[in-house]
Amino acid sequence: MFKRLSFVISAIAVLGMVLTACGPKAEAYTCTDPIGCVKIGPTDPIHIAYLLVVAGPNTALGTDSRNGVEIAIADGGGKILGHDVKFDGEDGGCSADGGQAAGTKLAADPTIIAVIGTSCSSEARAAEPLLSAAGFVTMSSSNTAPDLTDPTNPNHYAGYFRTAHNDKIQGAVAADFAYNFLGIRKAATIHDGSLYADKLQGVFADNFTQLGGTITLQTSVTIGQTDMSSVLASIATGSPELIYFPIFLPEGAFLIQQAKTTPGLENVKLMGADGLYSPDVMNTAGAAVEGFMVSSPLVQGAAYDAFVVKYQAKFGSLPINIFHAHAYDGYNIIKAAIEKVAVQQADGTLYIPRQALRDAVAATKDFQGLTGVLACNVDGDCANPTIGAYEYHEGVYPPTLIWPTEYIK
Amino acid sequence: MLRTWRQRLTITDIFIWVIGLTIAGVAILGTISTLQQGQYSARVWLDLSIKGLALGGVYALIAMGYTMVYGILKMINFAHSEVFMSGPFTTVFVAQGLAKSGFLDRQPVIGLAIILLVSAGVSTLIAILLERIAYRPLRNAPRLVPLITAIGASFFLLYVFRGLYGSGSFGYPAIHALQQSWTFAGIQIYKAQVAVIVGAVVMMLILFGMVQWTKIGKAMRAVSEDKEVAELMGINVDRIIVFTFGVGGASAGAAGVLYILLFPVVNFYMGFFPGIKAFTAAVLGGIGNVPGAFLGAIILGLLESVGPNLFLTGLGVPSPSQLKDAIAFIVLVLILIFRPTGILGERISRGKA
Numbered sequence: 001m002f003k004r005l006s007f008v009i010s011a012i013a014v015l016g017m018v019l020t021a022c023g024p025k026a027e028a029y030t031c032t033d034p035i036g037c038v039k040i041g042p043t044d045p046i047h048i049a050y051l052l053v054v055a056g057p058n059t060a061l062g063t064d065s066r067n068g069v070e071i072a073i074a075d076g077g078g079k080i081l082g083h084d085v086k087f088d089g090e091d092g093g094c095s096a097d098g099g100q101a102a103g104t105k106l107a108a109d110p111t112i113i114a115v116i117g118t119s120c121s122s123e124a125r126a127a128e129p130l131l132s133a134a135g136f137v138t139m140s141s142s143n144t145a146p147d148l149t150d151p152t153n154p155n156h157y158a159g160y161f162r163t164a165h166n167d168k169i170q171g172a173v174a175a176d177f178a179y180n181f182l183g184i185r186k187a188a189t190i191h192d193g194s195l196y197a198d199k200l201q202g203v204f205a206d207n208f209t210q211l212g213g214t215i216t217l218q219t220s221v222t223i224g225q226t227d228m229s230s231v232l233a234s235i236a237t238g239s240p241e242l243i244y245f246p247i248f249l250p251e252g253a254f255l256i257q258q259a260k261t262t263p264g265l266e267n268v269k270l271m272g273a274d275g276l277y278s279p280d281v282m283n284t285a286g287a288a289v290e291g292f293m294v295s296s297p298l299v300q301g302a303a304y305d306a307f308v309v310k311y312q313a314k315f316g317s318l319p320i321n322i323f324h325a326h327a328y329d330g331y332n333i334i335k336a337a338i339e340k341v342a343v344q345q346a347d348g349t350l351y352i353p354r355q356a357l358r359d360a361v362a363a364t365k366d367f368q369g370l371t372g373v374l375a376c377n378v379d380g381d382c383a384n385p386t387i388g389a390y391e392y393h394e395g396v397y398p399p400t401l402i403w404p405t406e407y408i409k
Numbered sequence: 410m411l412r413t414w415r416q417r418l419t420i421t422d423i424f425i426w427v428i429g430l431t432i433a434g435v436a437i438l439g440t441i442s443t444l445q446q447g448q449y450s451a452r453v454w455l456d457l458s459i460k461g462l463a464l465g466g467v468y469a470l471i472a473m474g475y476t477m478v479y480g481i482l483k484m485i486n487f488a489h490s491e492v493f494m495s496g497p498f499t500t501v502f503v504a505q506g507l508a509k510s511g512f513l514d515r516q517p518v519i520g521l522a523i524i525l526l527v528s529a530g531v532s533t534l535i536a537i538l539l540e541r542i543a544y545r546p547l548r549n550a551p552r553l554v555p556l557i558t559a560i561g562a563s564f565f566l567l568y569v570f571r572g573l574y575g576s577g578s579f580g581y582p583a584i585h586a587l588q589q590s591w592t593f594a595g596i597q598i599y600k601a602q603v604a605v606i607v608g609a610v611v612m613m614l615i616l617f618g619m620v621q622w623t624k625i626g627k628a629m630r631a632v633s634e635d636k637e638v639a640e641l642m643g644i645n646v647d648r649i650i651v652f653t654f655g656v657g658g659a660s661a662g663a664a665g666v667l668y669i670l671l672f673p674v675v676n677f678y679m680g681f682f683p684g685i686k687a688f689t690a691a692v693l694g695g696i697g698n699v700p701g702a703f704l705g706a707i708i709l710g711l712l713e714s715v716g717p718n719l720f721l722t723g724l725g726v727p728s729p730s731q732l733k734d735a736i737a738f739i740v741l742v743l744i745l746i747f748r749p750t751g752i753l754g755e756r757i758s759r760g761k762a
Binding site: 055224261 | 461464576577579580581582590596671674676682713714715716727728730733
């Protein structure tokens with residue numbers, strides 16, 4: 001009985017194979033892309049993932065970028081070339097090990113075409129080798145470390161792009177602001193060992209020295225440190241007029257609170273960078289935040305104002321961080337590139353060649369984005385940044401723009 | 410005499426002594442060369458010492474929980490760092506409410522007392538629940554079982570609080586009355602630092618007095634000496650253990666309030682480092698020993714605050730402040746090499762009930 005049944009099943013199976021082979025042949029697409037193609041069935045979605053910090057003390061940074069992408073997807077009707085967009089992802093925790101874990105998960109999913117991320121440069125250093133090897137296009141809205149787009153650096157990987165500014169620019173602008181606008185001649189810097197902070201303080205120090213200033217001390221704190229008294233005591237020995245610490249929360253808030261109570265630093269000016277542009281700085285540093293300055297990208301214009309209105313309608317608050325517009329532009333650059341390179345079949349099947357997509361992103365020119373007119377290069381920089389300096393006041397968010405003066409409304 | 414001593418000496422002993430003496434030598438060399446460079450004025454050292462004393466006071470109060478529980482149950486309560494976190498993390502919302510209504514500025518003393526009570530209350534509640542739910546059913550299990558449970562309970566509490574209040578950081582409102590400072594001979598002393606040091610000392614005295622001179626303190630010491638005999642003498646051991654957890658929790662909650670006077674930012678993982686440091690302090694002073702924990706904590710606080718600049722600047726180490734945790738733990742290793750029972754000696758029950 002059993003033998004007979006299995007014979008019938010095999011017979012049907014063989015018949016089926018023969019019939020399929022004889023059926024009308026579809027115009028098959030042969031993938032010639034060196035790193036492969038993604039096949040998207042007629043009803044399958046286009047999968048874009050994110051690798052952002054959406055939990056922990058720096059949540060605002062990644063959530064804000066994700067919000068920007070969600071608005072961009074909604075603006076495109078939720079579709080690319082008639083396919084729905086599937087947007088999900090992983091938390092990278094703004095740390096190298098978080099980036100490693102999230103990168104491993106994402107790299108294992110072959111349906112992903114592009115990744116929006118990472119939030120922090122340390123995450124990128126760990127995740128990028130994995131994402132690049134998986135053939136994805138990565139578009140970061142907030143990585144700023146110069147290494148990532150420096151082709152001679154081991155931290156540079158193919159397929160990596162960013163709409164955030166390169167810190168070569170931010171560090172130089174911060175030094176210019178401190179030396180020429182504030183009139184500072186002696187400064188000290190602190191980093192936290194992260195790729196972003198270390199490089200940024202280095203660029204600042206180089207530019208500040210070139211302008212004619214003196215760097216009294218370049219030192220560091222550890223992530224998770226709460227008691228800053230010993231590091232501040234060593235800084236006080238050089239009696240700088242400004243301490244530049246482009247780090248994150250909560251260490252930044254502890255430095256803000258403890259600096260003024262250190263003997264010799266009562267009148268020192270404090271300055272951070274875009275990592276400390278967050279409502280949580282105001283919430284955690286309390287009264288000590290008064291007068292604290294940060295450098296951060298400056299985005300203005302009618303298109304941006306319209307975006308802010310949409311953001312407020314969708315998420316119920318003003319943008320909670322600074323890289324929402326960069327994420328919005330990043331998604332749209334990827335979308336435009338997909339529309340350019342995707343091969344559509346008559347039945348609605350879509351093929352996206354991965355290397356061609358990377359080339360198309362790199363060839364982006366005259367892209368009208370919220371953050372300006374953008375052009376990408378093969379190394380990965382797409383930004384056209386204007387950097388401003390902002391000053392915090394107790395209980396007020398966002399901080400006030402104080403420089404460059406011609407942009408103050 | 411010399412001969413027996415020589416017979417007992419093993420290679421391991423010599424090796425350990427060499428390590429210990431090398432570390433001590435490096436520290437002394439570093440200190441001398443730092444002081445010779447004269448980069449820091451006496452004012453800086455005094456300022457750092459005051460900050461270190463304040464930090465030590467906070468560690469001391471957290472260490473109470475570890476040391477008393479260890480004294481009675483011979484178990485390291487790894488969830489104690491979360492007991493410490495629960496108080497100030499919950500109270501931040503009370504404090505923000507008090508600050509918004511202006512009450513904290515009008516009545517800073519009553520306001521602080523409310524904050525202290527709420528924080529200590531929450532931590533006590535968590536500590537007692539912890540004992541009831543996680544530890545009591547395992548009282549007679551092998552020693553490793555409650556230890557692993559403690560680690561599990563620690564993670565459980567960590568993520569419960571993350572779920573309750575979110576993963577962000579919250580800032581405590583400024584207590585303006587404590588932000589002023591006095592100046593003595595050119596040294597600025599902040600009222601908050603004084604409040605922390607005085608608060609820690611007063612609470613330590615209360616705890617010490619309670620353990621030494623009250624009836625329940627005597628019962629605690631009896632249980633820690635020998636549980637079975639204590640039970641035969643009519644002491645309700647369960648009640649004493651609950652009371653010990655409660656006292657440990659209350660002092661952790663109070664430590665939380667002192668901690669936020671120094672570092673007014675709270676988040677769900679704020680307990681981890683202070684917890685480890687306090688445990689180190691308890692071991693340093695001799696675990697199970699209340700004055701020992703206090704002494705260990707003060708030494709640890711001072712070392713952390715003064716140590717990096719004093720030992721390492723002279724040796725030309727860049728950013729010595731990054732190594733402050735290393736210094737704290739190296740000192741622990743040194744103490745354990747030269748005096749394995751801690752500075753004041755262990756006081757723990759003989760054998761586990």
